[in-house]
Amino acid sequence: MGEIEHGDTPGAPGTGRSASGRRVRADAQRNITAVLDAAKAVFAVSGVDAPVREIAARAGVGLGTIYRHFPQRSDLVVAVFQQEVDACADAAPVLAAEYEPDAALARWLRRYTGFIATKRGLAAALHSGDPAFEPLPAYFQQHLVPALGSLLESAAATGAIRADIAPYELLQAVANLCLPADSDHAQRMVDLLIDGLRYGAPGGRAT
Amino acid sequence: MGEIEHGDTPGAPGTGRSASGRRVRADAQRNITAVLDAAKAVFAVSGVDAPVREIAARAGVGLGTIYRHFPQRSDLVVAVFQQEVDACADAAPVLAAEYEPDAALARWLRRYTGFIATKRGLAAALHSGDPAFEPLPAYFQQHLVPALGSLLESAAATGAIRADIAPYELLQAVANLCLPADSDHAQRMVDLLIDGLRYGAPGGRAT
Amino acid sequence: MGEIEHGDTPGAPGTGRSASGRRVRADAQRNITAVLDAAKAVFAVSGVDAPVREIAARAGVGLGTIYRHFPQRSDLVVAVFQQEVDACADAAPVLAAEYEPDAALARWLRRYTGFIATKRGLAAALHSGDPAFEPLPAYFQQHLVPALGSLLESAAATGAIRADIAPYELLQAVANLCLPADSDHAQRMVDLLIDGLRYGAPGGRAT
Amino acid sequence: MGEIEHGDTPGAPGTGRSASGRRVRADAQRNITAVLDAAKAVFAVSGVDAPVREIAARAGVGLGTIYRHFPQRSDLVVAVFQQEVDACADAAPVLAAEYEPDAALARWLRRYTGFIATKRGLAAALHSGDPAFEPLPAYFQQHLVPALGSLLESAAATGAIRADIAPYELLQAVANLCLPADSDHAQRMVDLLIDGLRYGAPGGRAT
């Protein structure tokens, strides 16, 4: 971990290595990177439903180049998502090493917020029924829960924050700043917000 | 406020009056209502990108009927949005009359959550650059800020909640439980969530 | 039977009636006919793989008009095929009423040859694995086997031809015989086949 | 005739000699052979419209290698066709030496049937208007007419078959007969055609 680009699945575009283990040509890798960067930018601006041509144009490559590396439109969405999840997860240990536990937590949540902020339209895609998106929530969870989990633990260990919030729930809550959730969960998060409101109120109570 | 259907713009569909002030024929009004109801349901299920044809089918009317009353597809989105904003705003005084201030606030936030929950894809539309959607945020704000504002004021007056949260911010925060937000604001709400976390922490403080 | 256009399936395009039994608008029917005619001509010239756009252009309609009536490209192929099968089958009783049995048989085989001659590329389509084409052989068989069967029976009853050839086999043989060749030659080969039939018939002659 | 690989055009791939007369490198020749074999197999399975990439994969070579030797896709089709025509023509003298004239004829027609059976989609290609395919019928005729012609002559000389059928016509008839049908049936129809041939022959029998 540590580089901007890497994937969990060996051979995924962006890894610098093909599935066969053979070295990917330098120019191909450059294109993959350009496409992912362009897709990330375009998705952020126009949502994940943006035309592939728009991404190709911004990346400065032909349509076929995108389809070579991402045979389905959805593969591109998945790849961008995973790359950003990876980058975000990688930030956790870095911040933990640099800051006090609760500062590291707060900073990571900001970092994570930045990640989430570009996900316009992804929620709709996730609920579109397209099976290509089914693994995404699991990917999200598998990478970010441990990352946030250790930050939360450290902060709770110092007594800076309460200890009864599961990493997954907090991830979802912040994610929901962009992604629609099922009502139950939304409700819980509204309650948490209301807790936040009551904190510091004249009639509120501490501990 | 008060009727099921009304708009801000004189002569908008749903008012019961045409721009010329002439009375809209009863069957035309029935069609408008059917279309709006159908659109609301379809948007909730398939998102705001659902084909117009699907709405026409569910409303039991022809395509032309929809386009007669809503010349652009976006007009339909706008109308549904406004109608739901109105209904939601109208709920505030009703709840205020029935419940204690902080209970009324909590209930209204739930009501509002239900409203927001059906907005899949709307955020993407709002940021699509289509000028038809430009007035929507203002409409949202003009109607819901006063509604929530009075609930917040009443609750703060009793000391049940802190007094330093602006209605608009809270609206956005809860909205974002489903819809993507711009970064600044998301950040503030993350901070609020963190406050919520700290509330009840061993090392937390009250007041 | 008897009209140029009719289908086996109620509500199929070309019937003049929609599936709901409601009358199809006259202009729509005109377009359906134009599309079928254009498709028939284009298929004959360019094969069944011809672009839909080419058919639309020749029919003088928009692309959407074709897709309205034939939601899949293959539906158009199927419809043209069925229409021609129908027309061909309908010719059998007409010829039987006008000519002596073996003359009627020979003429019908020529008629059938003309039908087959326009099927360039259809065989490949039939073997393409596309499930849309699966019912075609059955349709072909259900309509043409009886048509040819009665002609064969009548001719065999007069002793003009041998009686041991099944209609289906003869249909296939002639179909295969005619596909890629020019008409003159196909005709000669049909004649040869007919010679083959006559060889060994009770009323046949040797040398 | 006689070698496995040879073409009519000097310097065509498969000849073992380049246009300049220089010896083709052994590995290049190996590649050409592999490509032709792969193309033959792929055309038989997927038709002549199969993607070039599929052929490259099966041949175990890169796309560029194919295009080096066959600059146009159609060149590959032509080469495969010619190679198979050659192999088929070469079988005639071999069979003539081994069997009685009419047995040799019948066996060769079966051999020829096997050749034709792999030509799915070729007929459509031949009529596609692509000038690359224009010489094919002539090639077919120049090689197979003499091959079949001598077999027919020998058989007619013994009185086993009638003498009034031109080789070219019989080639076409059998070719067309075999394309789309399953083998068993095609074989029966070939038999019927042969019956047709025998009908009217000096040594034939009636009833």
Next chain:
DNA sequence: CATGAATGAGGGTTCATTCAT
């Protein structure tokens, strides 16, 4: 020479919008 990455024209299909009926 061989490879396979890149290109982009072209094909099927959808759907907002117009307009004849």
Next chain:
DNA sequence: GATGAATGAACCCTCATTCAT
């Protein structure tokens, strides 16, 4: 007014062909 047929721009994707490595 209401209907839904017609239109065609725009989308996703494939694949023949070129050319950098």
